[in-house]
Amino acid sequence: MITEQQLETLLDLNKFQQGENQFQRIPLEAEAELMKKIRQGDYKNIRIAPFTRMDDNLGSMALNKKTGYIYLTVTAIALSSRTAIDCGVSPDEAFDLSDALLYALSGCNTVEEIHNIFQLTAVMFAKRVAKLHESPRSYQVEQARNYISRNIFQKITLKELADYTGLTETYLCHLFSKEVGMTIHNYIQREKVNVACNLLEHTPRSISEISTYLGFQSQSNFAAIFRKWKYMTPSQYRKKNYREVY
Numbered sequence: 001m002i003t004e005q006q007l008e009t010l011l012d013l014n015k016f017q018q019g020e021n022q023f024q025r026i027p028l029e030a031e032a033e034l035m036k037k038i039r040q041g042d043y044k045n046i047r048i049a050p051f052t053r054m055d056d057n058l059g060s061m062a063l064n065k066k067t068g069y070i071y072l073t074v075t076a077i078a079l080s081s082r083t084a085i086d087c088g089v090s091p092d093e094a095f096d097l098s099d100a101l102l103y104a105l106s107g108c109n110t111v112e113e114i115h116n117i118f119q120l121t122a123v124m125f126a127k128r129v130a131k132l133h134e135s136p137r138s139y140q141v142e143q144a145r146n147y148i149s150r151n152i153f154q155k156i157t158l159k160e161l162a163d164y165t166g167l168t169e170t171y172l173c174h175l176f177s178k179e180v181g182m183t184i185h186n187y188i189q190r191e192k193v194n195v196a197c198n199l200l201e202h203t204p205r206s207i208s209e210i211s212t213y214l215g216f217q218s219q220s221n222f223a224a225i226f227r228k229w230k231y232m233t234p235s236q237y238r239k240k241n242y243r244e245v246y
């Protein structure tokens with residue numbers, strides 16, 4: 001187990017080496033500029049420089065460069081998620097995306113794959129902020145959407161949503177339809193079908209299992225609702241889109 005004194009010694013050695021090499025870190029302005037793009041939702045103009053161009057400005061974070069790039073990307077995920085939350089993205093949505101990015105990062109074998117996760121991190125968080133800018137919604141509607149997202153594998157009732165948001169069922173339905181452009185019932189259906197699509201594309205779970213996971217009344221009910229939104233059956237969708245991921 002490393003001690004505090006050993007870390008202080010390591011710190012002094014790093015400072016000595018940096019002084020010898022006239023080391024300069026990446027300016028904080030560069031980080032601030034990237035976070036600014038996320039705050040503005042400016043995902044189209046995000047370009048992360050290749051790691052090789054950063055090498056001379058990175059401290060000694062690890063025993064090898066690849067591990068250092070992973071640490072750098074983990075830091076970017078943490079900073080980007082907090083920035084997005086500050087801009088109004090729900091913590092649950094931000095943390096779910098962070099988890100997915102970290103999981104994908106754990107499967108990276110090359111520097112190019114790690115760099116791709118770094119790029120995706122900034123772009124995907126910026127897109128979520130951009131979505132908020134495009135269609136600002138009331139706090140209660142965002143509460144309802146977040147509740148639906150967190151409980152997508154459960155049966156969700158209007159009463160639960162009304163109680164959670166502190167509104168009457170009638171007013172919540174009116175406000176939700178006005179701001180989202182569809183009824184709560186249809187929105188829940190659409191979100192469940194979108195999750196089902198991901199499961200059909202990336203997992204070997206049976207259609208019956210997916211139907212049960214998502215709280216549909218029966219497999220036939222699931223198939224009917226899926227066809228309503230995707231114009232094909234779950235089986236047809238899987239045959240067309242299935243691919244393994246990690």
